[in-house]
Amino acid sequence: MEDRKYSDGLDDLSGRYLTFYIDEVIYSLPLGHIIEIINMQHITHIPGVPHYVKGIVNLRGKVVPVSDVRLKFGQPERPHDDKTCIIVTTINDMQVGLIVDSVAEVVTLDKNQMAAPPKAGKRMGESYLDSIATLNDKVILNIDCTKFFQADMAELFVHEN
Amino acid sequence: MSAIDPGMEALLETFVYESNTMLEQLDEILLDSERAQNISHENIDSIFRIMHTVKGSAAMMGFSAISSLGHAVEDVFFIVRETPDKLTKVFSDLFDLVFQSSDFLKREVERVTSPNYEEGDPSALVERLHHLAAVMKGQSPLEETASSAAAKSAAAGSDMANADELHKIRVFFEDDSQMENMRAFMLLTQLANCCDILESVPAHPESDSSLCADIIKNGFLIMCRPLDSLSDVIKIIENSLNIKSYEIIHDEEASFQAAESADASEGKGETSEAKTSAAAAGASGKTAAAGSKQSLISVNQAKLDMLMDLVGEIVTAESMVASNPDLKGLKLDNFTKSVRELRKLTDELQDVVMSIRMVPLTGTFQKMNRIVRDMTKKLDKKVELVTFGGETEVDKTINDTIADPFMHMIRNAIDHAIESPEERLALGKPEAGTITLNARNAGGEILIDVADDGRGLDTEKILIKARNNGLLTKPESEYTDKEIFQMIMLPGFSTNAEVTEYSGRGVGMDVVRKNIEKVGGSISIHSVKKEGTTFTIKIPLTLAIVDGMNISVGDTVFTLPITSIKQSFNITDPSQVLHNTDGTEMILLRGECYPIIRLHDHFNISTERTQVMEGIMIQVESGNSIACLFADELLGEYQVVVKPFPTFFNKYNLKGHGLSGCSILGDGSISLILDVGNLMNLS
Structure with missing residues (x-):
């Protein structure tokens, strides 16, 4: 019984997602990749990086890079307000902060609530999607963290050449 | 296969560390001896001792591959010690074999920590070692094993006749060896293989740890009837770790005691003993020297890193307090005094922590000897390695990072640069090539030359190769020699047509450059055709904390290392700035002309101060x-803790943009540390 309880505790994270807004669109990230949510703070700009990489922040003595999800999705920049915040994520032991318009809630999504994204999409944002889910008549776009950053790397590689 | 008992993990760490140190020592001795074409008595004893310790601890950890090979090497050196005159017959064979064995052991030791460790098979090496031993004795392999065993058991030889009787042996463990009951149990388990009757007092030492006290006081009594001979039993006891002494209790005779010294202070006695009779050999040779008791301790590097980080935090916190904005404009004499005191102490603390992390380059240089030896043998070239400045100290992290690049460069030098002896003679060069490693301090940096007197870099070949690989970015005629040399460090470049065992995978120099840049270093090449090539590596003395001048540009703060600043000044008259024909700006200072780098332009930062009169110039x-x-302006001098950029930025080559890292300032904001060298190269 004891063991069972522990494994449930771990499984808990796997079906759960943090949803956030970019404009009126709801996106979500798997909870397992998320470390914390912090308020907007002063970002030190780094020269020579793509425009959506806003710079670095000091997260309790740790230097963490910050990307703007809006810009990454090819949407226009928007002034930050008091709802704008940074979701600190971890992928491959690398911490990256993501600037989003606002954070909504943590939801539990079932596999059968999700649909695969269309294969023939042309806009770049779609290539980061893992699946599309519907919950209470709302559409949630689930972002695949690995794709989100891998595409980033691949894109850079092309730039370098 | 042999999953490590969780309780053994702490021991395992020590085992790996000790064995590595010992094996390195072994290599050193072997190299020295091979060069001298002779092994001194002390060295034979050292080798013996090293192999014995490695073997013993491996046996205790249950690594039979390591212990059996260690045993075979030990056997060979036993004969060497007994009959040094036989050595000349097999000298080079012996060294090759022992080097191979040492490599095997190193590999094994490296692997034991991996979770799914499977023991390698040393039997081929063991076989050859046995054969060698036989050759030295002038006997066939089979006979030799028997006689070697006989020689070893000479001490106990007289007991052989009584093999059928029940022998009583009392074993005493070393003081402070701890867990005596477990050690006793382990000994019993080992003995179980060669005895058909085996009893002990106390009977089940493993069952109760309170028996320790008893074992310490009265010793551990073993009663056994050996399958073969008592000497086997004694051998096992002698080979066990942490045994201070043992005595064989004869029914009528007075007990004779073969005290085993495990203390290095008794090493002297051991050597003299070694020279005497075969009777003594059985016991003395088995001495496990626990290493001289110096006041040195080995510390886990992670702890040192943590300490370093903490000191970094303290330095930051200290500036945070001392230059706290709340204090602005207040007159605080006593406070300032205390802050100065604190500053002094943190400086000292920092120096001490730094010095802890400093290690001399000697170790790394030594390792190169081994590579030179192996490669020259394989490739049939003659190369001598000359090292200078091995005592130069660098941060441990740097030391670890540069070992691989060195290895690559030396391999490259021997493989590609140094010609074959015939070729060299034809060219009028000395038959043996020379590779020089020269380390020296230069300000806050360390320069290390890796120089060879080989054929030098062939600019034409490099150009052709670069063209074939599509690495050229401008017409060939426009490349200077220096630029061409730099090409060999581009990814995917390899001048050797054939891939050899040692070099030529086309990743070599690229990796070298990357590794050196990782620790904030740089590498430059100088080469003269037919005369040789010199790689000069420049690495910072330490990574962590720099004295820096903070300057602001717009709302970005940069930190300039103080060591790179010559002076700063204001421009009072815009006409001081001259314009080059290509539009770049220059300034005339005391008769010399220097380029101006506008940081806001270079880093594309918006600022209001774009007129030269409004800001400050820093030379x-x-x-x-x-x-x-x-x-824009100078913000003041601070000590900053250098933090590397997050790995996220690896792709963007920030170093190439003139930034070497970042640092967290007293107010929690981040400054970017400028790399002046790269900054100037760019502009």
Whole structure:
């Protein structure tokens, strides 16, 4: 019984997602990749990086890079307000902060609530999607963290050449 | 296969560390001896001792591959010690074999920590060692094993006749060896293989740890009837770790005691004993020297890193307090005094922590000897390695990072650069090539030359190769020699047509450069055709904390290392700035002309101060070049803790943009640390 309880505790994270807004669109990230949510703070700009990489922040003595999800999705920049915040994520032991318009809630999504994204999409944002889910008549776009950053790397590689 | 008992993990760490140190020592001795074409008595004893300790601890950890090979090497050196005159017959064979064995052991030791460790098979090496031993004895392999065993058991030889009787042996463990009951149990388990009757007092030592006291006081009594001979039993006891002494209790005779010294202070007795009779050999040779008791301790590097980080935090916190904005404009004499005191102490603390992390380059240089030896043998070239400045100290992290690049460069040098002896003689060069490693301090940096007197870099070949690989970015005629040399460090470049065992995978120099840049170093190449090539590596003395001048540009704060600043000044008259024909700006200072680098332009930062009169000029120097940086204002001198950029930025080559890292300032904001050398190269 004891063991069972522990494994449930771990499984808990796997079906759960943090949803956030970019404009009126709801996106979500798997909870397992998320470390914390912090308020907007002063970002030190780094020269020579793509425009959506806003710079670095000091997260309790740790230097963490910050990307703007809006810009990454090819949407226009928007002034930050008091709802704008940074979701600190971890992928491959690398911490990256993501600037989003606002954070909504943590939801539990079932596999059968999700649909695969269309294969023939042309806009770049779609290539980061893992699946599309519907919950209470709302559409949630689930972002695949690995794709989100891998595409980033691949894109850079092309730039370098 | 042999999953490590969780309780053994702490021991395992010590085992790996000790064995590695010992094996390195072994290599050193072997190299020295091979060069001298002779092994001194002390060295034979050292080798013996090393192999014995490695073997013993491996046996205790249950690594039979390591212990059996260690045993075979030990056997060979036993014969060497007994009959040094036989050595000349097999000298080079012996060394090759022992080197191979040492490699095997190193590999095994490295692997034991991996979770799914499977023991390698040393039997081929063991076989050859046995054969060698036989050759030295002038006997066939089979006979030799028997006689070697006989020689070893000479001490106990007289007991052989009584093999059928029940022998009583009392074993005493070393003081402070701890867990005596477990050690006793382990001994019993080992003995179980060669005895058909085996009893002990106390009977089940493993069952109760309170028996320790008893074992310490009265010793551990073993009663056994050996399958073969008592000597086997004694051998096992002698080979066990942490046994201080043992005595064989004869029914009528007075007990004779073969005290085993495990203390190095008794090492002297051991050597003299070694020279005497075979009777003594059985016991003395088995001495496990626990290493001389110096006041040195080995510390887990992670702890040192943590300490370093903490000191970094303290330095930051200290500036945070001392230059706290709340204190602005207040007159605080006593506070200032205390802050100065604190500053002094943190400086000292920092120096001490730094010095802890400093290690001399000797170790790394030593390892190169081994590579040179192996490669020259394989490739049939003659190469001598000359090292200078091995006592130069660098940060441990740097030391670890540069070992691989060195290895690559030396392999490259031997493989590609140094010609074959015939070729060299034909060219009028000495038959043996020379590779020089020269380390020296230069200000806050360390320069290390890796020089060879080989054929030098062939610019034409490099160009052709670069063209074939599509690495050229401008017409070939426009490349200077220096630029061409740099090409060999581009990814995917390899001049050797054939891939050899040692080099030529086309990743070599690229990896070398990357590794050196990782620790904030740089590498330059100088080469003269037919005369040789010199790689000069420049690495910072330490990574962690620099004295820096903070300057602001717009709302970005940069930190300039103080060592690179020559002076700063204001421009009072815009006409001081001259314009080059290509539009770049220059300034005339005391009759010399220097380029101006506008930081806001270079980093594309918006600022209101774009007129030269409004900001400040900072004259900086790196290597031989000098330039003037234009910034908004100086913010003051701080000690900053260098933090590398997050790995996320690896792709963007920030170093190439003139940034070497970042640092967290007293107010929690981040400054970017400028790399003056790269900054100037760019402009």
